[in-house]
Amino acid sequence: MGRRARNKQGAPLPLELENKIEGKVTKKLHDRLKHEAQRSRKQKLSAAKQNAKKPEQTKTNGKRKDNSVEPKKAKKIKAQLEEEEESDVEMVQVDGAPEDGWDNAPIESDEDMESMSDFDSSDDQESDAESASDEKVTQMPLSLLESDSDEDENANSDEDSDGDELADSASGSGGMESYDEFDMDSDEEPMTFRDMEKKSRLLDKERAEDEEMAALEVAGAGAVVEGEREVFQLPTEEQVAAEEETPLDLTQVQMRIQEIIRVLNNFAELREDGRSRSDYMAQLQRDMCFYYGYNEYLMEKLLQLFTVSEAVEFFEANEVGRPVTVRTNTLKTRRRDLAQALINRGVNLDPIGKWTKVGLTIFDAPVPIGATPEYMAGHYMIQAASSFLPVIALAPQENERVLDMSAAPGGKTTYCSALMKNTGLVVANDANRERQKALVANIHRLGVANAIVCNYDGREFPKIMGGFDRVLLDAPCSGTGVISKDASVKTNKGPEDFAMLTNLQKELLLSAIDSVSADSSTGGVIVYSTCSVTVEENEAVVNYALAKRPNICLVDTGLDFGRSGFVSFRGRSFHSSLSLTRRFYPHIHNMDGFFVAKFKKTSNKIQTGENEFTVPTGSGVKLKQKKKKRHH
């Protein structure tokens, strides 16, 4: 019992644990950690207990005395002593009756009232006889209240059966007591003084046993904990080699990851002699690759981005999906109406957040959310929350010319169009012919009438058409921000993919910059975004563009949340204005990993030495005039 009692106390986990591993960890990991924490807590607790052992004991004893030796009970005890022969069961029964009588007094019949008065009267009589003045003082007022009218009856009431009356009086007084005292005590009423004593003795004994056990456990636990601290050591090279042949099971790897992280977080104290931090990191990387199923190259890249504990959160966040979100098509409906229509279909939804007025998060839906009549009528688009961001940053105005360089499947394009209220022109380009169908379908379904859809390689762009007010480049990327959507990224991206992608991104961004006219009265804005979290694809590309095109500068994205981009990363320092870019992470913002940078073009002139194609396209006005001439 003692053990159980101690477990019952179940104090909350200490704060230090939460600090150590913040965020979601798999359940097993959590359990394991909890266990460890509990152990350490136990240790502390019992230490504290031993210190405070004596005062605690005296305190409880005092309390018990208070309970048992209350002056009011003195009489009751006497009564009980007198009729010790009576069994406890009977006592309870007898006791129960008057109590009920008390509780239900107002609604009980007259008979009961009489019996009640009997108790009272007998009480009075007894107290008179025994001249226990103390109780009388406390009980008088109540008895007086009751007995006012019943005095006469008292006189000729059942005085013949003394024994019964005594019992009654005893229980009656019990009832009174329970009335006076806290309700809690009423349960223990039947307990006699001796029982109490016995019980308290028993309790004391048990506590002593408990403490002994606890002391033993502390000693044991301390030894175990300390032992474990020292026991954890990195596997040797042979062990690693052996593991490659016969891999460990997941739980073991998981535990090792946790141990390594613990060591890394307190490296000075917990490290193993002769092992460097990089040894630990190498093992951690191997284990994480195995546990989460990433390839070594990507794992290394991602581990460089975060601290180890944050990396774990990131990987865990990638294992669970993001909530389904939809964007209201303001060309056809309003968010309130849409929400109402969907709620009527039994959909459970909520606005995404304060930062958007058109987004809704779908928690659960009894109908397929991509096939409701509202969806087919083009009232909303299923779109990840993160893909609202570049369009919000782009902030297209009415009657502008906007280019979306890689548009499919059209979420951002249609959002642009909706913000422009179907005026001006949106050119939606996508290099992939397969994805064009979805793009065109979405554009038509959402009732966008100001769009041209074309199929070019984005890099050709300034040649085909230039002089845009705004260009949105949601560049093709490795997709490291959307691993929860497409887990194949974990394994199929190698160094050559990153080299290819970053190269493409740089070329596309330069094309995008050249397609914008700085003369635009309202715009001259370029937004670069990727659904990747790596620095090569984001900051490095932006930095490259800033170096290549001195006629642009970074401006604030207009997004008031998200982390700032890296200004320096692993020894590389970028332009200081890169702090204006924004990064979004699945484990922090609960949306896909995302990067947004917003440029403003200040001039169409580029220094000499730049290649020739930028000159005609940069001056979009010239191009426009040419085109017009051709048509008239």
Next chain:
Amino acid sequence: MRPLTDEETKVLFEKLTKYIGRNIVHLIDRPDEPYCFRLQKDRVYYVSEEIMRKAATIGRHNLVSLGVCFGKFTKTGKFRLHITALPFLAQYSKYKVWVKPNGEMPFLYGNHVVKAHIGRVTEDMPEHQGVVIYNMADVPLGFGVSARSTVDMRKVDPTGIAVFHQADNGEYLREEDSLF
């Protein structure tokens, strides 16, 4: 991308007249800006002249869509309206049919409208005329051809077909591959 020939224009306008009658002039003479029809790979697009001019720089093989697609010419030279024309048909339609909530999904799955599902009908609708189908909340769902005139419709039994299905919003999902 090229303007429609006279023959093509005639066929297209005949088809449109079935649905929007004389309102067809509103499609051509718009108060805001001039619009035109353009043919691109047998699809007919309805687009503002401003956008059409911008699209002229885009090569024939690379241009996928511009403005709003109204439909396509079949190999036999007939014109087939697509669901994508619905916003404009709904705006100018002469004859309308409103279907009850229980008839909404059957129609969106590509079925004809039966009499039992009809909530409201334009009064003077003749037989074999183009009608636009709405739900009771006035959201256009698609369009079709009336099987009976409004007067005859009263006599039909509840399961009898009232409007033949032509196109519905569900095609965005069902026909995405062939539609565009």
